Amino acid sequence: MNNTIPYDRLLRELAALTHDRRVQRMIELGRQSRTAPAAVALRARLEQGGPYERLLALHMCYGSGDGSHALRAITDPSRGIRSVAIQLVAIVCDDAQARAALALLHPRHQRKLLTLLAKRRRTDPIDAWLLAADAATLPQFLPYGSPSVVAQLLHSAFASAGADDWRRLAARHLEIAAATLAEQAAAATTFDQRLLWLANAVLPELALRAPDQALALVRTLRAHISLYQLELQALALRRPEALVDLIVETGDHVKIDFSALADRLDEARLRALIERGLLNRPEVWLPQLDVERRRAAYALAGLGWRDTDGALPLAVVQALPHELRLAEARRHLALPALLTRPPWRLPYAACLPWDEAQAALEPFIRNPDPELRTLALPALIGAARYQPARLADALALVTARRNE
Structure with missing residues (x-):
């Protein structure tokens, strides 16, 4: 390497580089500064320049390992330079320099440096600083x-x-x-x-x-x-x-909220929660349980799950054991409060056997009102969920009504 490094030529060279290549070039010069006085002189001149030049000089520390330079930069007027210097302190400063840096920093920046030191498992300077x-x-x-x-x-x-x-x-x-x-x-x-x-x-x-x-x-x-x-x-x-x-x-x-945990509890613990009013939203947790625990939960709290009209959430009715599902579906179809509200009433027909659901929904499927047909058709198709043998009938219905 020459005894002198052209300062202006270096700046022109760096201006043509991407940021990453520029940093790499300064790291290379930092490595050279360990043995080359000319590189040390260049760093000193850069350190006396503006924010751009001072940042270039600071990047040399990644190659030189100069902790004293990083420590000086902790108090630089430039926020960007101070930020880079904090990162460098954790890498290149010895324990004494790291403690000195902590003493110079604002508490917010102290936390940043402590985090960086802890990530590198440098507990000695942290401990010494904490003790004081x-x-x-x-x-x-x-x-x-x-x-x-x-x-x-x-x-x-x-x-x-x-x-x-x-x-x-x-x-x-x-x-x-x-x-x-x-x-x-x-x-x-x-x-x-x-x-x-x-x-x-x-x-x-x-x-x-x-x-x-x-x-x-x-x-x-x-x-x-x-x-x-x-x-x-x-x-x-x-x-x-x-x-x-x-x-x-x-x-x-x-x-x-125990609703996502009900399936992990036995019947006795479920009963304890239900009795204390700590297991709400049965439409969320009831489908997760086995048949016997669903049956026991319904027997204990089914009446309490009803709304002011006497209706249960559809998901609760769908999750009930067979005979209870049928009984509740029939009750909801006959519920006085729902008789004039097809959007709330008709979906319960999906919980019935196919033939019974078809009989209940047929007037609505044939109704000239498209909104009623839109409610009735999915309900009848949904009834096949409980009778796989009726899937062919459901498919035929979908095919026949494909334009609706």
Whole structure:
């Protein structure tokens, strides 16, 4: 390499390149600067230029590994340069330089650098910085530390930690967060609002990753906090049976949607939820159950599922065992409140045997009103769902009425 590098010629060369090629060229020059004084001089001149030139100089750090340059750029007037410098600090700065960078940054940018350092598993500079951090800033940054430092400092940070701090802590140090909350819950003698919202910040993540530990925490919290106040939906997804047992044991009401979980519960637990009014929307969960559990659920709550007109959702009638389905379909076709409302009444005919459905729907299929025919034809075709032998009749009907 020559003793001097033409500065102006380099800028003209770079101007003709794409961004990626331009960065690659500066990285190459950065590697050369490790042994070539001319490249060092070029970097120094670029660093004294405008934002474009200073950014070019900073890209050389990827090749040179010059942590001191990256540290200087942390305070550059250009936001773009500062952003690149933060990324470089995590890569090229030693531990002392990384700590110095953290001390220079705004809290928002401190979090960015801590995240980058943590991704590279550089816990030493993080831990050293946390151990010297003041009490006001410690809670929001403690989750980035190593397990040993987090465990050491958590109790002092607990009093001022917010819900977001605890969510981050649970994401990075789940067992420590759960154990600390369990200790606080066990030590509580009365209802503690702060403990409640910290627990709700952690419970969803804990339930997904360690459901048994989450269940144990809920049991401990239950001494002074109602299940209704806790965020338990995620735990219900992972431990539905145990959670139902806890509901039965405590008698608490809860804010949990069990409709997607009913098929994972036995008849006794289903009965317990239904009796407590905790299993709504039967049109969602009833079709998921086996025949006997559907029969038992209907016997227990069928009357309660009716609306003010006495009607059940069509999906509920469709899901009932054979004899109950027929009885409910006939009841709905004769229901006084539906007699003048064909759009609500006629679909129930699809739950009848083919011949009976055909007899009930024939007047509407032959009606000159196209809207009535549009209601009746799908209902009759739907009746074949329960009688596969009638699929040929349904196909013939579709063919005959293909223009409607």
